[in-house]
Amino acid sequence: MQENHHIIEIKYLTKYYKGLITPAIDNINLNIDQGEIFGLLGPNGAGKTTTISILCGLFGPTSGNVFIDGMQFQHSAEKIKSIIGVVPQEIALYPSLTAKENLRFFGHLYGLKGKHLKTRIDECLELFGLEKNANRRIKTFSGGMKRRINLIAGILHKPKIIYLDEPTVGVDVQSRNVILEHLRDLNKEGTTIIYTSHYMEEAENFCSRVAIIDKGNIITKGKPTELIDSKEEYTDLESIFLNITGRALRDE
Amino acid sequence: MLRLLSSIYKEFLILIRDRAGLAILFIMPLVLILIMTVIQDATFKTVKQVNISMILVNNDKDSLGEAISEGLYASEFFQIVEEIDGEKITKEKAEELVAQGKYKLGIIIPERATEAIRGNVNALINKSFKSFNIPGVKKRTKKSTIDITIYIDPVTSQSFKNMVMSSLKEFTSQLEIEMFFKNFSEAMAQLMPDQKPIKFESFGTINYKEIYASTTNDEILPNSVQHNVPAWTMFAMFFIVLPLAGNIIKERDDGSAFRLKTMPGSFITIMFSKIFVFLGVSFLQFILMLLVGVYIMPLLGLPQLEIGSHKIALGVMALASGLAATGYGVLIGTIATTHEQAATFGAVSIIIFAALGGIWVPAYVMPPALRIISQFSPLHWGLNGFYDIFLRGGDLTVVLSETAKLLTFFIIMLGLAIVYNKLNKTK
Numbered sequence: 001m002q003e004n005h006h007i008i009e010i011k012y013l014t015k016y017y018k019g020l021i022t023p024a025i026d027n028i029n030l031n032i033d034q035g036e037i038f039g040l041l042g043p044n045g046a047g048k049t050t051t052i053s054i055l056c057g058l059f060g061p062t063s064g065n066v067f068i069d070g071m072q073f074q075h076s077a078e079k080i081k082s083i084i085g086v087v088p089q090e091i092a093l094y095p096s097l098t099a100k101e102n103l104r105f106f107g108h109l110y111g112l113k114g115k116h117l118k119t120r121i122d123e124c125l126e127l128f129g130l131e132k133n134a135n136r137r138i139k140t141f142s143g144g145m146k147r148r149i150n151l152i153a154g155i156l157h158k159p160k161i162i163y164l165d166e167p168t169v170g171v172d173v174q175s176r177n178v179i180l181e182h183l184r185d186l187n188k189e190g191t192t193i194i195y196t197s198h199y200m201e202e203a204e205n206f207c208s209r210v211a212i213i214d215k216g217n218i219i220t221k222g223k224p225t226e227l228i229d230s231k232e233e234y235t236d237l238e239s240i241f242l243n244i245t246g247r248a249l250r251d252e
Numbered sequence: 253m254l255r256l257l258s259s260i261y262k263e264f265l266i267l268i269r270d271r272a273g274l275a276i277l278f279i280m281p282l283v284l285i286l287i288m289t290v291i292q293d294a295t296f297k298t299v300k301q302v303n304i305s306m307i308l309v310n311n312d313k314d315s316l317g318e319a320i321s322e323g324l325y326a327s328e329f330f331q332i333v334e335e336i337d338g339e340k341i342t343k344e345k346a347e348e349l350v351a352q353g354k355y356k357l358g359i360i361i362p363e364r365a366t367e368a369i370r371g372n373v374n375a376l377i378n379k380s381f382k383s384f385n386i387p388g389v390k391k392r393t394k395k396s397t398i399d400i401t402i403y404i405d406p407v408t409s410q411s412f413k414n415m416v417m418s419s420l421k422e423f424t425s426q427l428e429i430e431m432f433f434k435n436f437s438e439a440m441a442q443l444m445p446d447q448k449p450i451k452f453e454s455f456g457t458i459n460y461k462e463i464y465a466s467t468t469n470d471e472i473l474p475n476s477v478q479h480n481v482p483a484w485t486m487f488a489m490f491f492i493v494l495p496l497a498g499n500i501i502k503e504r505d506d507g508s509a510f511r512l513k514t515m516p517g518s519f520i521t522i523m524f525s526k527i528f529v530f531l532g533v534s535f536l537q538f539i540l541m542l543l544v545g546v547y548i549m550p551l552l553g554l555p556q557l558e559i560g561s562h563k564i565a566l567g568v569m570a571l572a573s574g575l576a577a578t579g580y581g582v583l584i585g586t587i588a589t590t591h592e593q594a595a596t597f598g599a600v601s602i603i604i605f606a607a608l609g610g611i612w613v614p615a616y617v618m619p620p621a622l623r624i625i626s627q628f629s630p631l632h633w634g635l636n637g638f639y640d641i642f643l644r645g646g647d648l649t650v651v652l653s654e655t656a657k658l659l660t661f662f663i664i665m666l667g668l669a670i671v672y673n674k675l676n677k678t679k
Contacts, residue, residue, distance in 0.1 A: 056514040078516050086514040090507030094262065096269040101262070108258035109515045137269075153511065163514075 006067075007161060007192050008032040008055065013064035015050050015216075024050040026216035027064070032209075034160075037183075037193040039207035039224075041200070041237075043245050047216040048196045052163050055194065056086050069160060082110065085159035089166040091146045092153070095139035099130060099149050102138060103156060110157035124152040127182055144175030151179055155186060162186070164195045168202065180206055200238035204228075210237070214245045255517045259525030266499070267529055273495060281488030281537050282544055286552070288484045289545075293476035293554055304412070306330040307346045307358035307403075314366030316427055320359070320400075323423045343401070350403040357416060358403035368396040369424075373431045377439055400424075475555040481545040482638030483611050485538060486631055489573055490602045492534045493581035497594040499526060500585030519673050523666070527578045534574035558642070565641050565648040572658035573634040579665035580630070586669040605631045633657040 010030040016023050025047040032038045040048050054061050057073045057080060065072065068080045093102050100121060107117040125131045128148040138146060151167060164183070168176040180202070187193055197203050203210060204224045211221035220227060220240070228234050234243070268274065308324060310317040324332050333355065334341060341349070346358035400420065404413055503509045512522055545557025559566060581598070588594035606612070608622065609631030615623055626632050637654035640646035 058510070058513055081514060081516045084514065086511060088507050088510050090510070092507035092511035094266060094508060095506070096266050097262065101265060105258050105262045106511070106515070108254050109512070109517050111254070111516065113254055 005034045006031040007034040007069050008194070009065075009067040010051075010055075011065045011067075013051070013054065013066060014062050015047075015054065016062045023062070023216050025054075025061075025213075028213075028216075028218055030211060030218060030221070032192065032194065034192055035187065035190055037187050037195060037206060037208045039203040039210035040194060040196045040213060041203055041210055041241060042213035046214045046245075048213055049165070050216075051213070052165060052194065052196065056084065056163055057081060082157070083160040085154040085157065085162045087151050087154035087162065087164045087167050089169060091138075091150050093138045093146065093149060096137060098135050098137050099125065099141070100134045102149065103153060106153045107156050112157055120156055124156060128152060128178060144171040147171045147175060148179060151182075155191075159191065161192045161194065164193060166197055167195070168197070168199065176202075200236065200241055204237040212241060212244055219244045255521050256525060259522055260528050263499075263525050263529040267533070277492075277495060277533055278537060278540060281485075281491065282540060284488050285481060285484040285541050285544060286548070289476055289480040289549060289554060290552060292480045304330055304357075305355050306332055306416075307341055307349060307355050308332050308334050309341055309343055309346050309358065309360045310334065311343075311363045312361045312365040314364075315431070316366040316369060316424065317361045319427045320361060320420065320423045323419065324359075327419065347403050350405050353405055353407065356405045356408045356412070358401075359416075359420070360401040360403070362398055362400070365398045365400070366427075368398040369428055370431055370435075371396050373428065373435050376432065377435050380436075477545055477549055477555045477557045478642050481541065481549075481557050482642050483635055485541045486573060486609075486634040486638060487602070487606050487611050488541065489534045489537060489570075489634075490577045490580070490605065490631060491599075492530055492537070492574070492577045493584060493598045493602060494595055496526060496530045496578055496581030497585035497588060497598055498591055499530075500582065501588060501591055501594055519670065523582050523669065527575070527582060527666075530578045530581065531571070531574045534577055535570055538570040538574070560641055560645055562641055562645070562647045565646065565651050566638075568648060568655055569634070569637045569641065569651050569658075572637075572655040572662075573630075575662040576630045576634070576658040576665075579662035579669075583665040583669045583672075586672050602631075605629045608632065609635050611635065630658060630661045633661075 008031065010028055013025055013028040014023050015025045028047075028051065040051060042048050053059060054066055055068070057077055060073065069083060071080050073080060094105075097105070103121045103124070104117065107113075107121065112120060121134075122131065125134050128151070130145060130148060130152075133141065133145065138149065141149065147167065147170075151164075154164075155162060162183075167183075168179055171179070183193060183206075195203070195207060207224060209221065209223050210227070212219045222230075224237050227240055228236060231240075234240050306324070308321060310321050312318075321332075324330055336345075341358075343360045346355075346360060349355050350358045402417070402420075500509075503512075542557065542559060546559065550556045584594050584598050584601075588597065606629075608626040609615070609629040610618075610626060611631060615626040615632060618626060633654045637651040637658075640650045640654070644650070
């Protein structure tokens with residue numbers, strides 16, 4: 001049997017922000033295999049965004065190492081950035097540009113051009129049901145439509161790894177279904193997905209493996225079904241989440 | 253290259269679709285230079301054209317009062333008011349009217365002012381001819397003083413006040429000289445009866461010839477337009493800092509900058525695309541402002557802007573100034589965390605640069621310490637460069653030093669923005 005390829009390796013990762021005495025993430029070790037849909041779950045302020053930010057190369061860790069497809073940001077930042085796709089929680093698009101203009105711009109930044117880019121944009125717009133709105137400006141789009149374009153901008157270049165930060169927050173059921181369905185299709189084609197969400201039910205159904213993170217530490221990780229079966233009182237992922245992270249309200 | 257071109261195109265689309273922003277970018281600077289040039293034109297015109305209202309209360313009714321009155325009327329600098337509703341203005345009324353701001357100045361010539369001067373002149377002649385005992389010359393030796401009171405509206409500019417004072421002193425001195433000469437001449441005539449009294453006349457020996465020095469043969473006459481268009485153009489061009497910094501902050505606020513940071517391509521590529529587009533805007537602003545100087549200002553009764561024959565030097569200076577302004581905008585946009593910070597700091601710092609640069613008050617009249625500091629204002633370099641071209645007829649070689657300083661400023665600003673961005677990444 002062929003050994004799984006760790007497309008992401010996180011080793012002893014620690015991050016202290018300037019002026020804070022407690023780490024945002026504390027000595028995390030994690031391997032994510034190629035082709036996984038990995039859910040990074042946790043309450044507000046748990047360290048999810050910090051972890052994703054380091055994995056995207058937004059900033060470096062205080063200590064520890066991150067390997068993306070065997071490469072490190074210190075040496076191969078441009079190469080890593082060309083194989084990852086990021087779908088931020090905010091609608092990171094230019095409102096005064098049309099959907100096509102936004103996608104063409106982001107495509108060019110990924111090095112796509114000409115007919116190939118045009119075909120890819122048309123294909124994605126059609127896939128997400130937005131082909132009729134291709135020439136409308138983003139500011140005229142509904143929340144769900146913006147989310148879909150936001151997602152397309154991150155997957156246009158067919159990345160090996162996609163980071164999704166709350167990709168379905170604030171969207172209607174129809175848009176959510178379309179988004180998740182196409183993400184599954186991408187995953188079937190071999191794309192690794194790193195996903196954060198507060199929707200436990202969605203994570204339970206969508207992810208092949210999850211890690212629950214709190215106060216900068218990974219509390220537990222595994223396949224959702226295995227985690228649910230691990231204790232009798234666990235009925236679903238939400239019950240595990242509440243059991244581990246507590247019921248107290250969390251601030252950002 | 254594809255990334256840069258695509259980023260430039262994206263910036264261009266964003267810019268042209270913000271119609272209100274575009275209007276502000278192009279209309280406001282034009283309004284600014286038009287208004288400032290018209291206002292400043294008054295300081296370049298002779299006061300004759302301004303024709304300021306002034307009260308004259310002449311209680312002397314003799315030579316001095318007549319001389320001052322005639323001088324003021326003849327100069328046509330002022331609109332002289334001596335009566336209101338057919339009634340002579342009194343000293344008290346004059347003070348009240350000036351205090352109310354209805355008139356800028358009130359000049360009160362006291363009674364027997366001429367007599368006082370005449371007495372002093374006689375006293376001096378008496379002293380000179382004491383031993384001759386001339387019968388016609390009065391035996392008065394006591395020196396008198398007279399006070400010509402001038403009420404000044406506190407809002408009156410110092411330079412205008414100085415001009416009036418200098419005119420009055422000239423009238424009184426002239427009268428004293430004429431009186432002295434007349435009396436002296438009469439006294440001499442009594443000592444030497446064969447000699448007829450000589451009538452006083454001015455020789456006009458000394459003439460003043462004004463030549464505007466130039467390093468070339470170009471004859472450019474300084475006027476309000478030649479001074480103000482380059483000054484306010486420079487000032488307006490620097491205001492490109494605000495929309496540019498706003499563009500950077502907006503991109504950060506709406507999350508696009510976050511996405512860009514996770515994509516291939518450098519911070520410099522993104523910033524260069526913005527610099528390229530906003531440099532184009534500032535260059536267009538510059539051309540429009542020149543066109544206003546050449547074609548619109550004459551329609552408003554202002555002199556026509558003479559752009560001279562060194563158009564390449566002009567273009568190079570405009571590009572260097574635009575680069576300095578966009579570099580500064582990139583730095584502010586990178587460091588400021590909110591629109592409010594960028595707008596407040598950006599606007600105030602440009603006004604400080606402009607003040608130090610000599611936009612309002614020429615640098616050569618500043619206190620020594622400020623004169624040194626003004627040497628470090630990019631607006632000072634830009635203004636000097638434009639003055640070299642517009643007023644001194646300078647060519648590209650003349651403005652090379654200013655161009656180099658502006659380009660160095662651009663490189664330093666961009667360098668600081670890159671370093672700050674890098675430091676921020678390792679927070």
